[in-house]
Amino acid sequence: EVQLVESGGGLVKPGGSLRLSCEASGFTFSKAWMSWVRQAPGKGLEWVGRIVSSADGGATQYAAPLKGRVSISRDDSKSTVDLQINSLRVDDTAVYYCTTDLTFWGHGSLVIVSS
Amino acid sequence: QSALTQPRSVSGSPGQSVTISCTGTTSDIGRYDYVSWYQQLPGKAPKLIVYDVYKRPSGVPDRFSASKSGNTASLTISGLLTEDEGDYYCCSYGGLSVVYVFGTGTTVSVL
Numbered sequence: 001e002v003q004l005v006e007s008g009g010g011l012v013k014p015g016g017s018l019r020l021s022c023e024a025s026g027f028t029f030s031k032a033w034m035s036w037v038r039q040a041p042g043k044g045l046e047w048v049g050r051i052v053s054s055a056d057g058g059a060t061q062y063a064a065p066l067k068g069r070v071s072i073s074r075d076d077s078k079s080t081v082d083l084q085i086n087s088l089r090v091d092d093t094a095v096y097y098c099t100t101d102l103t104f105w106g107h108g109s110l111v112i113v114s115s
Numbered sequence: 116q117s118a119l120t121q122p123r124s125v126s127g128s129p130g131q132s133v134t135i136s137c138t139g140t141t142s143d144i145g146r147y148d149y150v151s152w153y154q155q156l157p158g159k160a161p162k163l164i165v166y167d168v169y170k171r172p173s174g175v176p177d178r179f180s181a182s183k184s185g186n187t188a189s190l191t192i193s194g195l196l197t198e199d200e201g202d203y204y205c206c207s208y209g210g211l212s213v214v215y216v217f218g219t220g221t222t223v224s225v226l
Contacts, residue, residue, distance in 0.1 A: 035215070037161075037217075044118065044204065044217060044218070044219055044220040045153070045161065045204050045206075045217040045220070046217065047206075047214065047215040047216070047217060049214075050214065050215075061211070061214050063214075064116065064212075064213075097160060097161070102151060102153075102163065102206065102215065103163055103166070103172075104163075105160045105161055105162065105163075106160065107160050108160055
């Protein structure tokens, strides 16, 4: 069974940084392309970015509005994928989902940006 | 890249059918056969119910069907059940510079 478990969310002040982690199991993580998606309270889904498998080059791609403030990395030895968000703004408040490139989804991790 | 356009809400009685449209552009839906649909039940994470325009993952009932014509994709739910109530999102691949774009979301109500 595919499982994706996000961690690292919480309350952060504007201008701060946060690192979310996603631990994967139930599939061959090293071959998977992984995406992060976020959902602001009461709003729709927004694709944040993705990292391709190491075998396919490990490249990252990010949504244009977030480029420069986010970065995604992976550790195939630990089956984890991380999302780093810098210069956090109030409108970054959202549930952040880890996904196997939009096929399987974790339960999400809530990030609240507030002073 | 703007979000794909979906109706805000659709509703139907149990047993009826509803169709949700998803309108994009020639840069996303119109160019690629990589449209997916997601069901998000209240308080839950999204779940993939259709991929590659019309294919259903294992375990998704055939009451859910989907298609695409030009720049518009559609999801039809037949034989509505109360358990189908929730939000539905379409998503399309948009090329290397955009990658993925989601729809605005549609709330399905079973009256």
